[in-house]
Amino acid sequence: MSITAAIACAAVYWCIYMLDQYLLSWQCLNRPLVVGPLIGFVLGDLNTGLVMGASLEAVFMGISAIGGSIPSDCLSGTIISVTYAILVGGDGAMEAGLALSLSIGTVMSSITNMFTPVWAALAPYWEKLAAECKPRKFLIQNILVDAVTALPGVIIIFLGVAFGIEGLQAGLDACPAWVMTGLSAAGSMMTAVGFGILLSMIWSADICIFFFVGFIFAKSLGLSSLGIAVIGTAIALTLFFLEKNIISAKNSMAAVGPASVPGPANSEEDFF
Amino acid sequence: MEKRVLSAEENSVLKKMFIGSHLVFTCFNMTKMEANGFTITMAPAIESIYGDDIEGKKAAYARHQSFFNTHAVAFNFIAGLCYAMERDCKEGKVPGQTIDAIKASLMGPTAGMFDSIFFNCLRVIGAGIGIGLCSQGNILGTLIFILLYGVLQSVLKYILLRLGYTLGTSFIDTIFNSGLMGVATRSASILGLMMVGAMTATTVNVPLNWVINVGETSVVVLDLFDAIYPGILSVGLVLLMMALIKKGKRPTILIIGLLVVAMLGAAAGIF
Known part of the structure; x- marks a missing residue:
């Protein structure tokens, strides 16, 4: 033209x-x-x-x-x-x-x-640049790229x-x-x-199974990420409150005295 | 919960973060997606929190260089939250791993939610009004679209950044004072792992296109793997990458390796 x-x-x-x-x-x-x-x-x-x-x-x-x-x-x-x-x-x-x-x-x-x-392929370069702790340089190079x-x-x-x-x-x-x-x-x-x-940052052997659970929810059940998040939150919250109760029970028992700590409480703690 | 009044320092950091947060998609790439935008947004917070603490600063910058991807408005909520967490991380209240886990767990669901609100709803409304006016040759259509879709998102980015910060601060204080940070980290990690698993299913793809011909029969290799479990190759690839990174292999090597494998594979007809 x-x-x-x-x-x-x-x-x-x-x-x-x-x-x-x-x-x-x-x-x-x-x-x-x-x-x-x-x-x-x-x-x-x-x-x-x-x-x-x-x-x-x-x-x-x-x-x-x-x-x-x-x-x-x-x-x-x-x-x-x-x-x-x-x-x-x-x-x-x-x-x-x-x-x-x-x-x-x-x-x-x-x-x-x-x-x-x-x-x-630039990703590792950005990683190295960010670790230099020079935000202005990082910003300018980003805009140039x-x-x-x-x-x-x-x-x-x-x-x-x-x-x-x-x-x-x-x-x-x-x-x-x-x-x-x-x-x-x-x-x-x-x-x-x-x-x-x-993953390498949040992976730990005792909870890594949830990675596969999330994968299967998305792949096989076709759930949306919001749906998976609700299920995941339910699991995470349940575990959170469960462990919270165990910790507070342990604390209250420790307050009463070590002699009164019953056996089962300890084994339950080990279980989690 | 009493309403916290933000200090002048916090206000100025939040303002700088708000400006920086418009660069969400800067140098968007398939490896880390919005990581660079997140680093730029977090920079004012990291500078103000860590000051002369070079080691802490380095760790924080590295932390916010990890993979990140969500909607541009939700981005600000998570950035505000991270500002609050970084502040407590410096005081030793929050371990760095918690920040990673919370970022990983929030990006998936917020992306889905905000994409449907903004991209599929608000944009359609704005564009609908705009199309009507523009097709009659009225420039107001363009302006209304920018106002409804663009300016509104910017305003919400500002509000959500502050909301994320204030909510984050009070939430962390509550958790920390009850001595449950370890438990909270584990719960957040569980949710984070699940969301990364879900994102692996939807975004990582090993496009194998390899057919082995043995006499009359031909075997589709991808079907063999999918018979074990659909998408098992994506999971295998992500886990392999994690294992190599934990072994200390540099990401550069992995990325170049993948590129070489893909090109050789394509030339050989595997992909």
């Missing part, structure tokens, strides 16, 4: 990508309702931006991103389709733009998948607006399939390292 528009779109993508993380919580500023009018304003057609933003919001409303994985990126989708509708114009441009938003979504998510293991994280998306938006999305799709198809499979497999296994570190 045009280089100027491509630069403007890439800049909007970069700004929104960063701002969505730093302002007003999450998934607010990068929604089509906000990005649509913004792109419209930048390209000089606010009205198309508003109308397209409304239609796109309705499309992306059902596509939720709960749990960290985003099935289709609404930010890039909105930018590409609104730009297309404004720059091409004429009858049917809006419909064509809407259709484009889905294809850019798949390109974007393939590229993002490619980079997922790279950002995940965020800006770099956005770069693949910025480049895709730029190329997509400047030269069309078909070329990108073709380039992506040329990449051997196993590279994509391997990278996405790595991404889905990385979380195990985080859980491993977390």
Whole structure:
């Protein structure tokens, strides 16, 4: 389409990508309702931006991103389709733009998948940096890395607006399939390292069975995390009050005198 | 319970934490998810509590670098709670393990609850109003959406951070004064373990796609494992990682190892 528009779109993508993380919580500023009018304003057609933003919001409303994985990126989708509708114009441009938003979504998510293991591999570096106890340095490096994280998306938006999305799709198809499979497999296994570190801190032999109980509740019974939390709280509270009673009974007996402590109380204590 | 008046120091720390807490998703990654955001949010609290105590500071920073993931608003409640706990950790009232356990036990259920309140309810209401106005070309639609969904979440983040802190302080005092901290830690660990188990089931995935052809018959390897118990590979992977970390293996090695295994496996057709 045009280089100027491509630069403007890439800049909007970069700004929104960063701002969505730093302002007003999450998934607010990068929604089509906000990005649509913004792109419209930048390209000089606010009205198309508003109308397209409304239609796109309705499309992306059902596509939720709960749990960290985003099935289709609404930010890039909105930018590409609104730009297309404004720059091409004429009858049917809006419909064509809407259709484009889905294809850019798949390109974007393939590229993002490619980079997922790279950002995940930074985790040990962050750990080491945090242990240096320099919060300002930690903060600045985080923001810098965020800006770099956005770069693949910025480049895709730029190329997509400047030269069309078909070329990108073709380039992506040329990449051997196993590279994509391997990278996405790595991404889905990385979380195990985080859980491993977390578990190593709270694991103890006498209560570790509850790890498996939680797993089975979620996997086999299909309970939601809230449901499992209620059951877990019930177990934890019961144990808490049980042990509390044992401790207070022991204390009151100790107050009466060691001679009056009956045998069973001790064995009960050993049992827990 | 008498209403506690927060000191000027506490107020300033909470304000800094509130600003920092907007970086929940900074450097979000699959290994630790929101850990960096949590570290940044906790930094003002850690600095104010530990001061010159370098060892305590290091331990606290390391503690808040562990895996964390919840909704951005619930995040602030847990951060407030952690501020209260870190303060008592410095005084020796709360062991560090309790903080880990409480964080682990709270993130799952709060994520589910807040995601449905904000993402599936409030956002839909805000977007519904916004779509109506925007489709007529009215910019107010965008503003109302930002106000209803974004600004409201920010306000709630502020309220929940303070709530977490005040609740945490009074709760810990009650538990500590009754001498039940050990018992409470164990209970929190039980809940934490259960929630990590549940999260393992929903987020860790070993996408095995390996079919062995023996003459006429073909064997799907994933089915063999799932016949033992569905998802046993995810549990095995998490436990293996834990065992390696307890043995002192560095996370870097584990992550690079997983990446290599995944790429080689994919090239060989295992994944």
